[in-house]
Amino acid sequence: MSQVPSPSRSPATGHRGAGPATDAAIATFGLCKHYGSTRALDDLDLVVPRGQVFGYLGPNGAGKTTTIRLLLGLHRPTAGRAEVFGLDAWSEPVAAHARVAYVSGEPALWPSLTGTETLDFLARVHGSTDAAYRAQLIERFQLQADRKVRALSKGNRQKVQLIAAFATRAELLVLDEPTAGLDPLMEVAFRETVLEAKQREQTVFLSSHILSEVEALCDRVGILRSGRLVDEGTLAELRHLSARTLEVSFRDTPPSLEGLPGVSVVERDGRRLRVEVSGELDPLLSVLAEHRVEALRSREPSLEEIFLHHYREPGAVTQRA
Amino acid sequence: MSAGVALARRAFSDARTRNGSFALLFALVAYAQPAAYRSDYPTLHDRLGFVHAFAGNASLRLFYGRPLDLLTTGGYSAWRVGGILAIFAGAWGMLAAVRALRAEEDSGRTELLASGCVSRPGLFVASMSGCLAGVLVLWAALLAGLVAGGLPAGESAYLALATVAPALVFLGLGALTCQLAPTRRQALELAGGALLAALVLRVVADTSSSLGWLRWATPLGWSEEMRAFAGPRPAVLALPVALSLALLALSATLWRKRDVGSGLLASSEVARPRAFGLSSPTALALREERWSLVGWLAGSGGFAFIIGLISTSISSAGISSSLRRQLRELGGASLTRPAGYIGLSFLFFVLAFSLFACTQVAAARHEEAEERLEAVLALPVPRWRWLAGRLALAAAGVVALSLFAGVLAWAGAAVQHAGISLATMVEAGLNCAPAAILFLAIAALAYALVPRASTAVAFGVVSVSFVWQLLSSIVGAPRWLRELSPFEHVGLVPAQPLKAGAAAAMIGLALLGSAVAVWAFSRRDLVGT
Numbered sequence: 001m002s003q004v005p006s007p008s009r010s011p012a013t014g015h016r017g018a019g020p021a022t023d024a025a026i027a028t029f030g031l032c033k034h035y036g037s038t039r040a041l042d043d044l045d046l047v048v049p050r051g052q053v054f055g056y057l058g059p060n061g062a063g064k065t066t067t068i069r070l071l072l073g074l075h076r077p078t079a080g081r082a083e084v085f086g087l088d089a090w091s092e093p094v095a096a097h098a099r100v101a102y103v104s105g106e107p108a109l110w111p112s113l114t115g116t117e118t119l120d121f122l123a124r125v126h127g128s129t130d131a132a133y134r135a136q137l138i139e140r141f142q143l144q145a146d147r148k149v150r151a152l153s154k155g156n157r158q159k160v161q162l163i164a165a166f167a168t169r170a171e172l173l174v175l176d177e178p179t180a181g182l183d184p185l186m187e188v189a190f191r192e193t194v195l196e197a198k199q200r201e202q203t204v205f206l207s208s209h210i211l212s213e214v215e216a217l218c219d220r221v222g223i224l225r226s227g228r229l230v231d232e233g234t235l236a237e238l239r240h241l242s243a244r245t246l247e248v249s250f251r252d253t254p255p256s257l258e259g260l261p262g263v264s265v266v267e268r269d270g271r272r273l274r275v276e277v278s279g280e281l282d283p284l285l286s287v288l289a290e291h292r293v294e295a296l297r298s299r300e301p302s303l304e305e306i307f308l309h310h311y312r313e314p315g316a317v318t319q320r321a
Numbered sequence: 322m323s324a325g326v327a328l329a330r331r332a333f334s335d336a337r338t339r340n341g342s343f344a345l346l347f348a349l350v351a352y353a354q355p356a357a358y359r360s361d362y363p364t365l366h367d368r369l370g371f372v373h374a375f376a377g378n379a380s381l382r383l384f385y386g387r388p389l390d391l392l393t394t395g396g397y398s399a400w401r402v403g404g405i406l407a408i409f410a411g412a413w414g415m416l417a418a419v420r421a422l423r424a425e426e427d428s429g430r431t432e433l434l435a436s437g438c439v440s441r442p443g444l445f446v447a448s449m450s451g452c453l454a455g456v457l458v459l460w461a462a463l464l465a466g467l468v469a470g471g472l473p474a475g476e477s478a479y480l481a482l483a484t485v486a487p488a489l490v491f492l493g494l495g496a497l498t499c500q501l502a503p504t505r506r507q508a509l510e511l512a513g514g515a516l517l518a519a520l521v522l523r524v525v526a527d528t529s530s531s532l533g534w535l536r537w538a539t540p541l542g543w544s545e546e547m548r549a550f551a552g553p554r555p556a557v558l559a560l561p562v563a564l565s566l567a568l569l570a571l572s573a574t575l576w577r578k579r580d581v582g583s584g585l586l587a588s589s590e591v592a593r594p595r596a597f598g599l600s601s602p603t604a605l606a607l608r609e610e611r612w613s614l615v616g617w618l619a620g621s622g623g624f625a626f627i628i629g630l631i632s633t634s635i636s637s638a639g640i641s642s643s644l645r646r647q648l649r650e651l652g653g654a655s656l657t658r659p660a661g662y663i664g665l666s667f668l669f670f671v672l673a674f675s676l677f678a679c680t681q682v683a684a685a686r687h688e689e690a691e692e693r694l695e696a697v698l699a700l701p702v703p704r705w706r707w708l709a710g711r712l713a714l715a716a717a718g719v720v721a722l723s724l725f726a727g728v729l730a731w732a733g734a735a736v737q738h739a740g741i742s743l744a745t746m747v748e749a750g751l752n753c754a755p756a757a758i759l760f761l762a763i764a765a766l767a768y769a770l771v772p773r774a775s776t777a778v779a780f781g782v783v784s785v786s787f788v789w790q791l792l793s794s795i796v797g798a799p800r801w802l803r804e805l806s807p808f809e810h811v812g813l814v815p816a817q818p819l820k821a822g823a824a825a826a827m828i829g830l831a832l833l834g835s836a837v838a839v840w841a842f843s844r845r846d847l848v849g850t
Contacts, residue, residue, distance in 0.1 A: 069695075069846075069847070072695075072698075072699045073698075074695055074698060074699070074846070074847045075846040075847065076844070076845070076846055093698075093703075093704075094701045094702070094703050095701075097699060097700055097701040097702075098701040100699070102695075102696070102699035104692065104695055104696060104699075106692055108691050108692040108693045108695070108696060109693065109696065110605070110609065110693060111504070112609065114591075114592050114594055116594040117594045117595065117599060120594065120596065120599050121599040121605055122696070122700065124599055124600055124601075125600075125601060125602065125697070125700045125701075125702060126700050126701065127701060146591050146592065146593065146594070147590055147591055148589075148590050148591070148592060150503075150504075150590070151590035151591075161696075174699075
């Protein structure tokens with residue numbers, strides 16, 4: 001396994017064992033969760049500052065939902081702890097939940113209630129709801145609120161959850177793959193709503209594997225693999241520390257480039273090479289300077305490339321198979 | 322065809338827990354009855370004595386039906402085994418059909434299969450074949466138990482057949498309600514109502530002196546009319562078989578004509594919002610459970626009314642003339658007084674309300690398994706309050722059912738001028754509650770400690786406790802072991818005084834158990850399916 005870029009590793013490390021990080025919406029300290037012999041989450045240190053939109057990335061089974069269940073006090077940590085606004089997620093859930101709204105990945109609601117009744121129930125039990133905003137959201141998401149939940153498709157049930165969560169105006173929104181069943185129009189409505197929440201300085205914890213969504217919305221991103229946080233930082237930081245792609249066309253036979261630190265040739269097509277470089281560019285450039293280069297194109301990695309980079313590492317694939 | 326075989330095996334294997342526990346219960350009861358009779362009443366004199374005593378306990382007919390011959394081991398076993406297990410077989414048939422058809426459809430698996438290479442009729446036949454294999458298992462378990470209890474194989478096979486016949490009918494009826502109701506729960510409620518109606522008809526037929534012909538109107542009566550060990554009439558078997566086939570054929574036809582995932586009685590998908598029951602999770606639980614509660618109230622209340630109504634009219638008319646002669650020789654049958662009849666009959670409500678308590682904990686578990694509980698507990702709702710509210714609601718339901726049964730039995734008795742006061746019957750009704758509430762607490766403990774197994778454990782504890790009285794005497798268990806069953810501690814009010822100490826102890830234990838359950842639940846992970 002190649003090294004995780006350590007400089008971007010959790011800024012929370014310094015908080016371990018210390019008191020609550022009072023300026024953080026979410027903070028976890030060595031958070032672990034094992035189910036039998038399965039390590040669903042391993043030593044997670046994470047800080048999500050208030051007012052940020054935090055993208056939590058990972059493939060199926062990486063531990064995203066486990067993290068959320070620990071943050072909400074639905075499951076008990078095997079070791080370590082999680083805090084929400086400085087409140088312990090397991091031992092003080094009620095105080096924490098008064099400031100949190102949650103959207104689950106599986107929209108499990110009461111089949112016999114209508115959309116309106118469901119929203120009413122969730123609002124009354126939560127205790128705070130902006131009724132005017134809720135009406136606006138019902139309009140925006142085009143929810144048929146008089147239909148019973150059992151008659152709603154998955155996407156429509158998801159809308160009910162989203163409207164209920166955003167209408168609380170809670171300080172922290174915990175969203176677990178919230179757009180899984182939404183159509184592209186509703187995806188746009190969702191993004192608009194998240195940006196509104198951000199403008200109101202609400203914190204959003206967005207678990208997702210839709211990379212374009214995370215790229216468009218999130219200030220910071222954490223990447224989870226097999227229960228471990230393998231990368232975390234702003235998009236710019238992740239790009240900086242990840243491999244960038246260079247396409248080089250030569251006038252004559254391309255050099256082998258073997259043995260150069262951080263350089264790997266991903267495609268060789270006649271006189272054209274596609275090269276991924278992680279770390280410094282200097283060693284590669286000094287080799288290229290000795291050859292006749294016709295064209296050189298450098299591109300920053302997309303989030304998808306960063307993401308795939310983390311998952312294509314040796315061991316990772318077999319681990320998830 | 323191989324796909325059909327695979328699906329039938331799948332349905333059979335899905336039902337293994339239910340089939341296994343019913344088969345065990347059937348085998349145990351089938352073994353215990355002849356064994357107990359032989360050891361308790363070895364001589365004709367003992368048996369005549371038993372008949373004499375039985376005449377004073379006519380309410381046993383409520384559970385076991387009409388006895389035809391109590392002087393032989395076979396006749397006694399046919400009455401005790403056939404009478405009560407026929408009801409269980411009916412319940413099994415309905416549960417099996419609804420599980421194999423409607424629950425599969427609710428989960429979306431039917432849609433997946435129906436979109437594959439299996440035809441609609443093929444799917445139906447496969448599911449029902451899996452269930453019919455289960456009927457065979459029950460029949461074999463009964464036969465094995467009876468033979469182990471020392472009865473001849475041929476007649477035992479016939480008694481086993483008579484006993485499982487209602488399973489066939491209610492399998493068909495369950496299949497039909499699956500076509501009508503849009504959800505598993507509604508299908509169960511419809512079929513359960515039909516089973517209750519069948520039982521009420523049998524009780525009326527067996528206990529009244531003039532309405533014996535009603536026995537022909539209920540599948541449970543047909544089992545009695547097959548008269549195992551008392552002049553068998555095998556032709557009667559044609560009735561349940563024909564009705565079962567007709568119901569299955571009708572269900573298959575309806576199934577072919579309707580949309581997958583819907584029901585013919587599907588209610589409107591659009592509704593005006595009603596604010597009732599949305600203020601808290603407990604209020605919502607009441608809203609969700611209200612029709613179930615109304616059904617229980619109607620069913621047990623109706624049953625209680627009939628018990629009151631017939632409490633004055635128990636006669637020995639159903640007993641064979643030779644038996645009556647022998648009874649006369651013993652000095653005449655002491656026919657029941659209404660209070661004695663009602664007191665014994667109300668034991669049935671202790672069992673029924675204990676099962677109701679189990680259904681309430683099962684509903685709570687369902688809420689968790691379907692992950693709706695996550696949505697609730699992610700709100701500012703303390704876990705203890707959620708579970709305590711749920712348990713309080715169930716306990717209140719038990720008390721309401723108990724009171725209602727007492728009042729309606731009083732009303733029935735008052736119609737017949739039985740001379741039992743309302744206060745006495747309220748007491749008799751409330752007397753059912755402590756044991757049921759204790760079982761509620763046990764179910765809650767199972768829910769908190771072993772969530773996935775909780776429903777099976779809850780129903781299992783109630784069933785085992787109920788048959789424990791019988792089994793413990795067979796195996797010669799010491800007194801303290803027999804007294805482990807809460808049913809042992811229920812006084813037969815109004816015939817006996819209320820056992821206040823035992824009732825208080827059961828309520829105390831229930832409170833303690835519930836508190837531990839709430840505490841343990843607050844410390845565990847939520848668990849999905």
